[in-house]
Every structure is written in C-alpha cells, then in structure tokens.
Amino acid sequence: MVSADTLREALRTTLDHTDFGALGAKYEGKVRDNYTTGDGRRFLVATDRISAFDRVLGTLPLKGQVLNLLAAHWFEATKHIAPNHVISVPDPNVVEAVECTPLPVEMVVRAYVTGVTSTSIWTHYARGERVFCGHHLPDGLRKNDRLPAPILTPSTKAPKGGHDVSASREEILAEGVISARDFDEAAEMVMALFAFGQKRCEERGLILVDTKYELGKTKDGRIVVIDEIHTPDSSRFWFARTYDERRARGEEPESFDKEYVRRWLAGTGFTGDGPIPTIPDDVRVEAARRYIEAFEAITGQVFVPNLEDPHARIRRNLALPL
Numbered sequence: 001m002v003s004a005d006t007l008r009e010a011l012r013t014t015l016d017h018t019d020f021g022a023l024g025a026k027y028e029g030k031v032r033d034n035y036t037t038g039d040g041r042r043f044l045v046a047t048d049r050i051s052a053f054d055r056v057l058g059t060l061p062l063k064g065q066v067l068n069l070l071a072a073h074w075f076e077a078t079k080h081i082a083p084n085h086v087i088s089v090p091d092p093n094v095v096e097a098v099e100c101t102p103l104p105v106e107m108v109v110r111a112y113v114t115g116v117t118s119t120s121i122w123t124h125y126a127r128g129e130r131v132f133c134g135h136h137l138p139d140g141l142r143k144n145d146r147l148p149a150p151i152l153t154p155s156t157k158a159p160k161g162g163h164d165v166s167a168s169r170e171e172i173l174a175e176g177v178i179s180a181r182d183f184d185e186a187a188e189m190v191m192a193l194f195a196f197g198q199k200r201c202e203e204r205g206l207i208l209v210d211t212k213y214e215l216g217k218t219k220d221g222r223i224v225v226i227d228e229i230h231t232p233d234s235s236r237f238w239f240a241r242t243y244d245e246r247r248a249r250g251e252e253p254e255s256f257d258k259e260y261v262r263r264w265l266a267g268t269g270f271t272g273d274g275p276i277p278t279i280p281d282d283v284r285v286e287a288a289r290r291y292i293e294a295f296e297a298i299t300g301q302v303f304v305p306n307l308e309d310p311h312a313r314i315r316r317n318l319a320l321p322l
C-alpha cells in the first residue's frame with residue numbers, strides 16, 4: 001500500500017487539466033480529457049479530478065493513474081464478454097481508443113438499495129416509492145439491503161453541469177433518443193458484465209453494489225463499452241467481511257469508493273447545489289488511499305505510483321512536442 005507521505009507528496013503534482021492540442025480536438029468531461037484524432041482514434045486522459053453530485057469538486061492525488069490502470073485491467077478481463085474501445089495504454093493516465101459515438105443513455109445496474117444522491121434508489125425508496133425505473137420493489141427493505149436480483153436502471157445523460165435522470169426502458173424509448181434494438185443489445189451486454197464483476201469481486205472478498213456503464217457505437221455500427229468499467233468512480237464497492245455485522249448495527253457498509261467523499265460532502269450540507277466546499281488535504285489523502293486499496297483488492301496487484309510530473313511524462317510517452 002502506498003504510504004500517506006507518498007500521497008501527500010503527490011498532492012503537489014495532481015493533474016487537474018491538460019492541454020495537448022497536438023493530439024487533436026479536445027472535449028473535457030468531468031474526469032477525463034478526450035482528444036479526437038483525424039484518423040478515428042481517441043485519447044482519453046484520466047485526470048485527478050473527482051466528481052460527485054454531478055459536480056467537479058477538486059482533485060485527489062494519483063486518482064487518474066489508479067482509475068486508468070484499473071479500467072484497463074477490467075477491459076482486458078471482460079473483452080470476451082463485451083467488446084470495448086481500447087487500443088493501447090501508452091501512459092499510466094492515458095488510454096488510446098477507437099473513436100465512438102456515445103449512446104445517449106448510461107446503463108446503471110444496481111444490486112442493493114442504497115445511495116445518497118437524488119438519483120439513488122434509496123432516496124426514492126425512502127420517500128415511499130415502490131417502482132423505480134419500471135421495476136417493482138418489495139416493501140420492508142432497509143437501506144443497504146440486497147435486492148432480490150440486480151436491476152437495470154438506465155439514466156439519460158444530462159449536459160455538463162446538469163443532473164442525470166433515471167428512467168425506465170419504456171420512458172427512454174419514448175424519448176426517441178435510442179432504438180429498442182440498440183437499447184436491448186446494450187442492456188444484455190451490461191447485465192453480463194455486472195454478473196462477471198460480481199463474481200470476480202466476490203472472489204476478492206468484495207461486494208459490487210452498483211455500477212454505471214457507458215457504451216458507444218463504432219463507425220461500422222458495433223456497440224462497444226467505452227470510458228471506464230468497475231472503478232471506484234463508476235461503481236460502489238463494499239467489503240463482504242463486515243457487511244452483515246455493520247448492517248445489523250445500522251451502520252453504513254465499509255467501502256472504498258467515492259462514497260467516502262460523498263458522505264463527507266453531505267456532512268457539510270452539500271448535496272450538489274451551491275458553492276462547493278474545499279476538501280481538506282486529509283480527506284483527499286484518505287480518499288486516494290481508498291482508491292488505491294480498491295485497485296489492489298480487485299486486481300491482486302501492488303499499485304506502483306508514478307510521481308513524475310504528469311504533463312511532461314504524458315508528452316514523452318505520447319511523443320508530443322514540448
């Protein structure tokens with residue numbers, strides 16, 4: 001495990017933005033900076049930015065490296081289940097990928113009744129709703145209980161700075177933003193990925209609680225998985241060994257995803273609206289430690305941080321002009 005001193009050292013070189021115009025046209029997402037080339041490729045640079053409640057909140061040390069390498073691990077492990085966009089991983093923070101047109105729907109799979117955001121299943125359930133994205137939920141569930149079976153709860157993609165909206169298959173198809181054929185193909189793909197992820201995590205003593213998948217279409221019309229998969233940014237993970245005990249005491253499960261940061265923010269009264277609180281360095285370091293713990297628990301590998309200046313290193317590894 002990376003030491004706290006190393007994480008504090010990495011605070012000095014967090015990657016909060018990039019400017020690699022030589023790579024191509026830039027699109028800035030919440031976490032990744034995307035560069036589209038003229039020959040049908042996309043370079044995705046995983047920055048150290050952290051987002052929650054659909055807002056960019058700041059940076060965490062080494063987060064981009066952890067996310068990028070963990071996503072690459074999962075893409076390699078699941079390519080027999082679903083095709084993905086990866087061509088290569090030329091830098092700890094960078095993926096070279098096939099350029100795709102993103103599907104206008106995020107595919108979210110949930111196996112537990114939990115969450116603190118406005119789109120979370122628990123928020124809806126706690127106010128008495130028993131139908132969520134077209135799924136009928138049983139009475140008597142407590143927060144963090146397991147659902148009878150995983151459910152697909154897709155959401156529409158909001159413009160940058162907006163809030164995604166969960167909806168049923170029928171509601172999304174009625175909007176006309178995606179065809180039934182594409183929706184159903186993507187749904188089948190992500191449910192298979194989630195089942196694989198659950199099994200792999202269970203073997204590591206972890207619970208894959210829920211996750212979101214992004215998919216896109218290649219120029220030849222194939223649907224592939226894009227962005228990231230089964231990372232602490234896109235997924236919620238709990239430790240299996242303490243789940244039953246903590247649930248019995250009414251405590252939140254032990255986790256190592258960005259729920260830690262969400263809970264800290266919620267404790268300050270911030271849930272997405274208004275000024276963003278400054279996240280203290282101690283919280284940033286602890287959050288980074290949890291990201292690294294997730295990487296090591298999931299992959300079974302030791303995370304080795306690269307503490308070089310990320311801008312210079314990326315330029316060197318991608319042969320970009322200085």
